[in-house]
Amino acid sequence: MTIKSKLVISSTLFIIIAVMLMWAGFSINRERQNNLTFINYAGQLRFRSYRMAWLIHEHRRHVMQRAEFETKINKDMGEFEDILLALAGSSNKYNIGKTEDKEILSRLNKHIEDWNKIKPMIEHIVKFPDLNVHDAHEEQTEHYVDEIHATVNLFESKKKVEMQTSIFKVYLVASLSLSLFFTFLFFIYRQIVIPLGIMVKIMKDFSNRNFKTRVDIIAKDEIGEAASTFNNMAEKIENMYARLGSTVDQLCDANYKLEKAARLRARSLPLLSHELKTPLTSIKGFIHTLLREDARLSETVQKKYLSTIDSDADRLLRLINEMLDMTMIELNRVKLDLKPVSISSIIRDVSERLNNSNLELDLQENIPEIRFDKNKIEQVFLNLIDNAVKYSPDRCKIKINANDEGAFIKVTVADEGAGIPKSDREKVFDAFYRIDSDLSKSVHGLGLGLFICKGIIEAHKGNIWIEEKEGNGTRVAFTLPKLKL
Numbered sequence: 247m248t249i250k251s252k253l254v255i256s257s258t259l260f261i262i263i264a265v266m267l268m269w270a271g272f273s274i275n276r277e278r279q280n281n282l283t284f285i286n287y288a289g290q291l292r293f294r295s296y297r298m299a300w301l302i303h304e305h306r307r308h309v310m311q312r313a314e315f316e317t318k319i320n321k322d323m324g325e326f327e328d329i330l331l332a333l334a335g336s337s338n339k340y341n342i343g344k345t346e347d348k349e350i351l352s353r354l355n356k357h358i359e360d361w362n363k364i365k366p367m368i369e370h371i372v373k374f375p376d377l378n379v380h381d382a383h384e385e386q387t388e389h390y391v392d393e394i395h396a397t398v399n400l401f402e403s404k405k406k407v408e409m410q411t412s413i414f415k416v417y418l419v420a421s422l423s424l425s426l427f428f429t430f431l432f433f434i435y436r437q438i439v440i441p442l443g444i445m446v447k448i449m450k451d452f453s454n455r456n457f458k459t460r461v462d463i464i465a466k467d468e469i470g471e472a473a474s475t476f477n478n479m480a481e482k483i484e485n486m487y488a489r490l491g492s493t494v495d496q497l498c499d500a501n502y503k504l505e506k507a508a509r510l511r512a513r514s515l516p517l518l519s520h521e522l523k524t525p526l527t528s529i530k531g532f533i534h535t536l537l538r539e540d541a542r543l544s545e546t547v548q549k550k551y552l553s554t555i556d557s558d559a560d561r562l563l564r565l566i567n568e569m570l571d572m573t574m575i576e577l578n579r580v581k582l583d584l585k586p587v588s589i590s591s592i593i594r595d596v597s598e599r600l601n602n603s604n605l606e607l608d609l610q611e612n613i614p615e616i617r618f619d620k621n622k623i624e625q626v627f628l629n630l631i632d633n634a635v636k637y638s639p640d641r642c643k644i645k646i647n648a649n650d651e652g653a654f655i656k657v658t659v660a661d662e663g664a665g666i667p668k669s670d671r672e673k674v675f676d677a678f679y680r681i682d683s684d685l686s687k688s689v690h691g692l693g694l695g696l697f698i699c700k701g702i703i704e705a706h707k708g709n710i711w712i713e714e715k716e717g718n719g720t721r722v723a724f725t726l727p728k729l730k731l
């Protein structure tokens with residue numbers, strides 16, 4: 247049902263009930279006015295009867311003024327009779343109307359009958375006032391007056407009760423009218439004002455980017471249709487905003503990567519130039535010396551120079567391989583040759599190859615084989631051990647632990663060097679990042695070792711981080727999952 251239909255129906259009912267209440271009010275008021283008129287003429291009837299009895303008495307006493315009293319008596323007799331007939335409904339002279347009270351009507355009719363008997367006696371008394379027989383007639387007249395007085399008293403008491411009932415009815419009609427009015431207002435408030443208030447509040451929340459808010463109004467009218475339309479619009483805007491947010495996140499992520507790449511280029515080019523220039527300069531210098539015709543170098547010196555050239559060439563190759571590995575990691579193109587391998591055997595092989603007496607192995611027994619790329623994990627161990635050797639004093643122990651942790655295997659490589667500050671423990675896994683310290687400046691490298699380790703471990707679905715370590719040094723930990731890749 248539409249709001250217009252609701253308003254039309256409710257307004258029509260309101261008007262009909264209001265008209266009925268007005269009609270009832272007018273009827274009650276008319277009844278009250280009739281009662282007041284009855285009481286007024288009943289009072290006049292009583293007054294006329296008393297006055298008429300008094301005039302008759304005075305007419306007999308005052309001989310000299312009998313003509314004047316006779317005129318007044320005749321006038322009061324006529325008015326008394328007219329009022330009596332009007333109250334009984336036998337005359338329309340005063341437009342009083344006929345009473346509905348059967349007891350009063352019966353008494354009035356009896357008074358009319360008695361009046362028809364009393365009236366000739368009064369006329370006879372007025373005409374022959376000095377007869378002794380009129381004393382009895384005067385007593386009958388006074389008795390009649392007393393009966394009129396009793397009837398009027400009864401009439402007034404009943405009419406007063408009816409008046410009180412009329413007043414109660416007036417109050418009742420007024421109360422019903424007010425109740426109807428406030429019911430109509432409540433209907434308007436409940437059906438229109440409250441839903442509109444809810445929609446305004448929801449719209450304010452929606453304007454404050456609370457896109458999940460919805461209008462909880464179920465009604466088959468314009469407001470319900472507006473609520474449904476708003477909810478549909480809100481859902482579309484929420485989805486659009488979510489897609490926009492996702493796009494913004496992607497753009498921010500891309501922008502962050504671009505900025506990061508720009509910073510890396512700015513930071514890596516001088517470092518890369520230095521790291522490449524140093525071995526190339528060395529190689530070029532030694533080759534130039536060896537190629538001089540006037541050089542008289544012994545075989546031992548020549549071998550030394552060639553060994554240095556070989557070492558610097560290996561250094562260049564390692565730098566080039568690190569750059570290639572970094573590129574593959576950044577492009578997410580790390581290729582893995584997964585085979586079941588024992589992590590303990592890998593650690594022992596690397597230890598034997600390095601032949602470093604400072605390495606200490608603490609490997610849990612019966613660690614199961616898991617699937618991983620043997621060469622890539624060896625590269626991780628070589629990078630971590632190389633870093634530990636570079637940043638630790640001579641003859642300091644480097645401890646390697648391996649344990650079966652249930653769902654994964656955990657490995658740690660700990661040294662006794664200067665350690666890594668807490669503020670740098672996440673940054674050291676970024677490409678080309680090097681801690682700003684005198685020791686770092688004295689060590690050759692591009693700062694790609696931990697970055698490459700992180701890329702390889704994450705390609706295996708594992709994690710790598712810097713652990714808290716008591717005392718000096720650094721402990722790097724990584725995990726390899728047992729799940730099939």
